[in-house]
Amino acid sequence: MRPIIRQITDKAFTFLTGTSVVLLTFVLLIVLGPMVWRGAKAVIFKDTVEFRKMQLDLYNRGNPASLKIQNTEAESFRKIVYETIDTFKHGIDTEELIDRTKQIYRQFGKELRYKGITGEEYQKIRSLARELRDKLQAAFESNDKKIIKENVDYVLQYRLYKDLADTAAAEFFTLAEDFLKSIENIDLNKRQQYAGSLEQVEEIVFRLLGPKPSEPLPALTMDRYGATRWDLAQKLLDKLLWSEQWIQKEAGQPLVKIRVSRAEEFAGTKLEPLFSYVQNNLDKMLLPGPRFYWQYFIDDSTPGHYFGGVGPEILGTLLLTLLAMLFVFPLGVISAAYLVECASDNIAVRIIRMCINTLAGVPSIVFGLFGLAFFVLFFIPLFGGPSKPCILASSLTLAVLTLPVMIRASEEAIRSVPQSYKEASLGLGASRFRTFVKVTLPVALPGILTGVILSLSRVAGETAPILFTGAVALGPLPKSLFDPTRTLSYGSYDIAVGDRLAMMVPHNQYGMVVTLVFLILCLNTIAIVLRARVFRKLRGN
Amino acid sequence: MITDSTIQGQQLRPAADKNQSLVLTPLQDMKGFLLHHIGRMLLFLITCSSVVLVLLIFFFVIRQALPFFTKFSLIEFLTTKSWYPEAATPKFGALSLIVGSLYVTISALVFAVPTGILAAIFLSDIVSLKIRDFVKPVIEILAAIPSVAYGFFAVLVLAPWMQNKWGFTTGTNALNASIILSIMALPTIISVAEDSISAVGRELREASYGLGATRFETIFKVVMPAAHSGIIAAIVLGMMRAIGETMVVWMASGNANQIPSPWWDLSQSVRTMTATIAGDMGETPKDSPHYWSLFAIGVVLLAMTFLLNIISEYFLASAKKKTGKS
16 A cells, blocks of 8 residues: 555545544533523523512512512503503403393393382383394394494483483493494404404413403412513513424425514504513513522422422432432442452352343443332332332332442552551461551442442432332322332423423522532532542552 | 459550460460351351342342243243333233333444444553543442432423434434443443453554554554453443343433334334333333232343343453463
8 A cells, every 4th residue: 555545544534533532522511501591590590570479489588578569560560551551451352241231131130120110110111222232242243333333322322311320230331432442543444353462462461461460369389370481481471472383385395483563463453552561661670680509409399390490309219329328338338348358259259240240231221120120029029118119118229239340440540559557467467357457448438438429419310120019200208118209300300391381480490400410420429529539549648 | 263353454555564474365265266156157158248239129129020931931022022011911022122122222332342442452551650640530420410400401492403404304213212322331331341450461563663663553462362351351341231221211311112214213202111111110010910910020130130140250350361361
């Protein structure tokens, strides 16, 4: 081969290896970057007055007096929104208007009955009221302004009729006048379309500002508050200002999504000013402010993680991992000690080593099956415990899972203790047991601790083994070791795919998984730093 | 004769003052001998717990699967494709699940093996220690990120992106699962391969350079052949990691019980053995054929990883023998 080609191949190869490492770093950034960015929003964000209300109601946090002031201030700006919608609705909502006329008619009938008039007179007035009612209904239902005018005028000519004045029926006239006024600027043919769009607007306003102050409190916690976060409010505002429509631009082509301004849609109506009003005064209605919501890590959450934090999940994860460590630590250290200090290379030790490797290779889901078949259905009931998924079964399963990690790490730590230390101790007449406890173990302890932390981080992230042995997505805090618990790992799974409601709160989705990743990376960093120190120390620096 | 109490009493005195015979009495000798052996025995028994646990795992998983194997044919289980566990006449053909597992595993290895080996070469042969110290934590962090977080990334970041930007019909498909699995297998492959490549001595490399070979030639014609057992072991260990992975494939592979056709079409959804166990176990009544069948899948999975484990052990041992180091 020619030297130049060899040179080029060599350079290209070097470049390729470098690229693979760059790719790795890139992958790490891609995986962690967006997740951490979005997850951080669960803790650091701009809150609104609705958020403060929620915090006060659910967690009794914040100052009620200042909140009340803020609330009144916000209410004063919100009132106009509700009023605008209400007046517009009068002209649009035919059914509501018709219902109202029927109500008036019925009430008037009742009034008449107790007036003490003759039957003949009663019949006369009553039939007049019925006529007025029917005319009004015809006006409400019609799309033709001429017919409406005719009917309404017919009704209004009885305005000064003495039998109707100062009774319930007088409301017919105000209704008729209001209606005339409200339809002045409305294209009546568009009524159907308006009604549909109005429903959307009302829904968005509900999500934005919460239930109206006059209405009863909704049953679901998530419906009780408007937009608790400013970014959510911005999104809702965008939805309020623009409606999305699918239209066909050319025949045979797939539908195209376009954005239509709602202000244009409602152009010329009473509702039109609403949109610019909300756009300009949103901050006054919601009073946004920066917030560092550290309580995210201790708060319980409402169903679907709609509000609140990951407190129970963190607690459950810590409980499971620490309990698992409690089981596995003695077992791992003793096994490692035996393998380093006592074992010769005979068949028994070889089998033990092979079993440790096998244990390390068993898929995590099989550990889950084993935990279910052994701990849940056999082992715990054997000692009189309940035969159901629980914390104890989960942590025992996790302990089995992490045993090989623990043994390998401790073995390495014990092996790295210099032979001269042990020999000095043995030379002074100490027994092998004493040498191990007094000399080897203290020197190896930081190394073992590194192993413990690494196993902890492994255990904290495992999901498959605890699926059937003690993890739940929702539930109360565990009261004993025989209750199931929520964990960060299973919670991350559930919040990503299991829960429809969680899709509406992406910050909480990402917040959960970032908490888990953060916890694990912290543990790993501690382990790496610790290992570096041990390494330096044993080298004699 | 010196009793224990007198030894206790003298403990604080300097050793030179000890009025004690250096020769032990027969009783003390016996005691020490017994203690030594009993202690050793005890330690041995505790260490055997790993063996016991492995046996327990095999025993209990197989025990729960046994009713399935007595009622349904094993051949049918392994060779037919129809998996209808809840039908009136349930059918348990796990072939497409097994193929699904192998499918995502092998496609993950197609991405991971070249990248992993190149990165291992980069770390062992090309860069200085300083850059190595910078790259190592990257790999460690990649290894430390829990599988459920990778699954989360696959579902909420990668899947919508694939669907919107690449025009796939569904974002949760074999390609998605394979990409994430390859990321997860990479740290294992890199660290084992790097160990075995570094274990090939300087002498071989220097001899090659001395003969005028370039770095590319040295690595490909000298180092890699010498380290091939270790590299194979790395690939097998990476495969084990991928085939046993649950959360990622459950969340990202789409869980459609089918064998992709044409076979190279990675954009289709598949379902793996692990995902089937994880997904179905929650909805199965205890001691039903469906319940047993999931344990039967567990047995297949266990057998596969056990086999892979033995293969990797063999290659690691032969790598150790060849280079004389671990």
